[in-house]
Amino acid sequence: MHKSISSKIFDVVNIVFLLLIVVSMIIPFLNVAALSFSSNLASMSSSIILWPKEFSIEGYKTVWDRLDLWLPFLNSSIVTVVGTVMHVLLSATAAYVLIQPGLPGKRFLVSSILLTMMVPHEAIMIPLYIVNKDLGLINSLYALIISGVVSGFSILLLRNFFQQVPYEMSESAKIDGAGELRIFLTMYLPLAKAGLATVTLFEFVSRWNQFMAALLFINDQSKYTLQLALKALIIDTDSTSSNFLMTTNVRMAGVVIALIPLLLIYPYVQKYFVKGIMVGANKE
Amino acid sequence: MNVIKRYSTLYLMMLPILLYFIIFTYYPLLRGLIMSFQQFRLIGDTPFIGLDNYLKVLRDPFFYDVLKNTLQIGGGILIVGFVAPIVMALLLNEIAQRKFKKIIQMVIYLPHLFSWVVIGGIWIFMLSPDGGVVNEILLALGNDRPIHFLSSEAYAKWVMIFSASWKEMGYICILFLASIVSINPSLFEAARIDGANRWQLVRRITLPALYSTMKVVLLLNMMSILRMFDQIFIMRNPAIAKYVDVIMVYTYEKGIMEFNMGVATAASFIVIGMTFILTLLTRIVIRYDN
Numbered sequence: 001m002h003k004s005i006s007s008k009i010f011d012v013v014n015i016v017f018l019l020l021i022v023v024s025m026i027i028p029f030l031n032v033a034a035l036s037f038s039s040n041l042a043s044m045s046s047s048i049i050l051w052p053k054e055f056s057i058e059g060y061k062t063v064w065d066r067l068d069l070w071l072p073f074l075n076s077s078i079v080t081v082v083g084t085v086m087h088v089l090l091s092a093t094a095a096y097v098l099i100q101p102g103l104p105g106k107r108f109l110v111s112s113i114l115l116t117m118m119v120p121h122e123a124i125m126i127p128l129y130i131v132n133k134d135l136g137l138i139n140s141l142y143a144l145i146i147s148g149v150v151s152g153f154s155i156l157l158l159r160n161f162f163q164q165v166p167y168e169m170s171e172s173a174k175i176d177g178a179g180e181l182r183i184f185l186t187m188y189l190p191l192a193k194a195g196l197a198t199v200t201l202f203e204f205v206s207r208w209n210q211f212m213a214a215l216l217f218i219n220d221q222s223k224y225t226l227q228l229a230l231k232a233l234i235i236d237t238d239s240t241s242s243n244f245l246m247t248t249n250v251r252m253a254g255v256v257i258a259l260i261p262l263l264l265i266y267p268y269v270q271k272y273f274v275k276g277i278m279v280g281a282n283k284e
Numbered sequence: 285m286n287v288i289k290r291y292s293t294l295y296l297m298m299l300p301i302l303l304y305f306i307i308f309t310y311y312p313l314l315r316g317l318i319m320s321f322q323q324f325r326l327i328g329d330t331p332f333i334g335l336d337n338y339l340k341v342l343r344d345p346f347f348y349d350v351l352k353n354t355l356q357i358g359g360g361i362l363i364v365g366f367v368a369p370i371v372m373a374l375l376l377n378e379i380a381q382r383k384f385k386k387i388i389q390m391v392i393y394l395p396h397l398f399s400w401v402v403i404g405g406i407w408i409f410m411l412s413p414d415g416g417v418v419n420e421i422l423l424a425l426g427n428d429r430p431i432h433f434l435s436s437e438a439y440a441k442w443v444m445i446f447s448a449s450w451k452e453m454g455y456i457c458i459l460f461l462a463s464i465v466s467i468n469p470s471l472f473e474a475a476r477i478d479g480a481n482r483w484q485l486v487r488r489i490t491l492p493a494l495y496s497t498m499k500v501v502l503l504l505n506m507m508s509i510l511r512m513f514d515q516i517f518i519m520r521n522p523a524i525a526k527y528v529d530v531i532m533v534y535t536y537e538k539g540i541m542e543f544n545m546g547v548a549t550a551a552s553f554i555v556i557g558m559t560f561i562l563t564l565l566t567r568i569v570i571r572y573d574n
Contacts, residue, residue, distance in 0.1 A: 007482060014375050015384075021372070022391050025454070028406045029394070031417055048420050094301045097294045104291065109298065116309045118563065120511040122532045123552045126539040127312035127319060146308065150301050180293040209399035211514050216540065227401045234405040235518060255402055262397050269397065270390065 036060070036252035043249035059249030060257070063233070069254055071222065072229035075141060079225060080207040080261075083145045087203045088196055090150040095158035096184045101167070117152040122212065129216050143217040144210065144225065154199045161195030162188055198272040201265060208261060226258050316549045324545040337550035346526075347534065347551065353441070354530040357516075358509030360445035365505060369453050370494065373460035374486055389461070392454030400451075404518035407447045408434060440524040448515055456501055463497045464490055499570050506566055510559050531555050 030050050035043045036059050037052035043059070063069045097103070098110060121128070128147075129138075137143035170183045178186075189196065214225045224232075234251045288295070320337050322330040341347050372392070379385045395403055410417045413430035423430065433439045471489050480488070513532035520528050529537075531551065539548030 010482070011378070011380075014378055018375060018379070018388055022388055024450075025391050025394065027417060028410055031410070032406060045415075047415070048417050090301055090304075093297050097298045100291075100294055103294060109302075112302075112305065116305050118560070119309055119313060119556070120507075120559065122511040122513050122535075123556045123559070124309070124312045124316050125532075125536065126545050126548045126552065127316035128308065129540065130315065130319075130545075131308065131312050146304075150304050155301075180297070184297075205397060209401075211399060211401060211518075215517075227399055230401045230405065231518065235401070235408065251405075255405060258402055259398060266394075266397065270393065 032252045032255050035248055036256045038249050040247040040249055043247055043252070056249075059247070059253035062247075062250045063253045063257070067233070067250070067254075069226075069229060069233075069257060072224045072226045073257065075223060076208060076226035077261075079141055079144045079210070080204060083149065083207045084200060084203045086145065086149050087151070087154065087207075088200050091154035091199060092158050092189060092192075092196065093184070094150065094155045095162050096188055098155065098159050099162045099167075113152045113155055121148070125212065125216055132217055138217055139220040139223050140217075141223060144213055147210075147213040147217070148206075154203070157199060158192065158195050161192040165191045194272070197268070201269050201272050204265060205262060205269065230254055230258055317553060319546055320549040320553050322546055324543075326543070333546075337546040338554070340547050341551045341554065349526055350529045350531050350534040353528055354510065354512065357441055357444050357448075357528065357530065358512060360441065361448045362502075362505050362509065364445055365449040365452055365456070366498075366502060368449055369456035369501075370460055370498070372453060372457040373464060373494075374490065376457065376461060377464050377490065378482070389454070389458060393458060394454065395451040396455035398451075400514040400518050403447065403451050404515060407443070408519060411443065434519070434521060435523040437524065437527050440527045444516065444519065444528055447519070459501065460494055460497055463494055467493045503566055503570065506562060507559070510555050510562070 027050070031048070034049045034052050037055055037057065038049060038059070039054035039056040040058055042053035043049075045053070094113070098106060098113075100106070103109075132138055132143050137146070165188055170187060173183050173187060209227065210225070211227045211231075214228050218224060218228060233246075233254045237246050237251070319330075321332050321334060323333045323336070324330060376385060376388060379388075411419070411433040413419055413432045416430075418433070419427075419430040431439065433443050467489065472485055475485055475489060511532060512530050513536070516528055516530050516533050517536070520533070532555070535548045535552045535555075538544045538551065
């Protein structure tokens with residue numbers, strides 16, 4: 001195809017501009033990674049570092065062993081894994097119930113779930129704190145697992161996937177004497193793998209990053225999640241801090257450690273995220 | 285009775301989910317509403333005091349500061365965080381090399397994946413007046429002294445708007461790209477044969493095709509304005525609190541830090557009311573449009 005000169009100029013400008021955007025996205029992370037692998041002293045110098053200066057893993061050793069970041073890492077892992085598994089199972093269960101034709105009270109169930117999506121958790125944080133306190137859940141990881149253990153969004157998303165499974169299949173299974181639970185576990189769950197993967201990934205990311213619930217329900221340092229520990233490490237202390245352990249490489253090592261699980265699942269996230277959000281958004 | 289029996293397994297399956305919503309959404313909502321009319325005390329009785337808590341909120345000058353901040357920062361994000369991804373998606377769509385396009389998509393999506401603690405921490409660090417990357421670049425470009433981005437009134441709000449837009453740009457951009465890809469290619473072919481240039485293709489075919497995604501994005505962003513919390517709570521500091529604190533931060537400070545739970549719940553019910561009206565309005569506008 002013939003291209004005019006102005007069109008070619010546009011192409012060049014466009015590529016340069018997009019490269020600049022990409023650079024603005026990469027530099028912060030490169031800077032963090034490079035600093036985390038620099039020595040204590042080199043990381044404190046004020047120059048832009050995009051490659052480790054005096055390569056060392058001192059930062060990681062300090063943050064993991066001496067500042068005990070392994071403990072919040074463990075807490076976050078427990079909350080994320082247990083919370084995600086429960087979230088997916090419960091949301092799928094609700095989704096399965098809500099696709100049953102002729103279930104008395106279905107409309108009521110659907111609208112009471114839709115209504116919960118209108119109430120942002122942030123807006124009820126004070127009463128939520130009180131409820132958790134009354135239940136004795138303050139300073140317990142259970143509070144974090146329970147917070148958002150099922151959500152209207154995931155239920156609707158999975159319901160969309162389940163609706164694509166032909167209902168005749170479960171009908172003939174019922175005639176053969178299979179119970180609801182068995183149909184749900186052995187027919188619907190395996191057939192809606194893509195939906196389950198989407199919800200799992202969504203939930204994994206948001207649990208790992210969960211901040212407000214942890215801030216509200218956890219005060220005890222031994223129960224800190226990674227996000228709380230990171231806030232204390234990289235935001236509440238600055239370079240003028242009197243704590244000799246808090247050199248820049250140590251703080252940046254903390255950031256990198258928090259990113260690793262997310263980077264590991266990133267390739268899968270890309271595959272499912274768009275699909276998930278579009279399905280969810282169209283449903284609203 | 286027969287019906288209940290027939291469906292008993294299904295109802296049983298639904299029970300834990302309903303219990304969760306009742307205990308952790310509906311009950312707190314009701315409890316909060318009651319608390320907002322009570323004088324909160326840790327021990328002893330909590331007498332009803334009518335609208336006192338609401339009046340306290342409405343008479344607090346700081347509440348109007350946070351309301352203004354919420355609308356300004358939220359409005360900024362609504363505009364910048366809406367236009368930037370569209371422009372980005374259109375430009376990205378003009379790139380012919382598929383590999384390059386893929387790589388850009390992968391990179392710009394990254395910040396969406398990370399928590400505000402990480403993103404906020406990185407930006408505080410990047411914008412730091414001593415040795416932060418941004419200031420180093422500005423100094424190299426001839427700025428004579430470092431800018432205190434996160435302790436000056438002039439910059440604080442913009443930092444919040446741009447860091448939020450920066451974080452979510454890639455994610456929203458990919459939503460737009462997805463709907464660009466689903467446009468029927470023969471439309472472009474036909475227009476090209478009729479002699480349309482690239483700008484006309486964008487203006488007449490691509491942009492109109494993005495219309496429904498635009499509505500979804502706008503609705504999602506609109507809903508998130510009033511619930512903004514993590515970002516501000518993490519990036520604020522005493523020097524700029526007055527200019528960046530948003531309503532949810534106010535609620536947290538009043539309720540959890542000052543233990544003034546009656547006033548805090550009153551403030552959050554004002555927000556819930558506003559969210560409700562905003563949602564209703566947006567829905568009406570979008571319906572009307574259809």
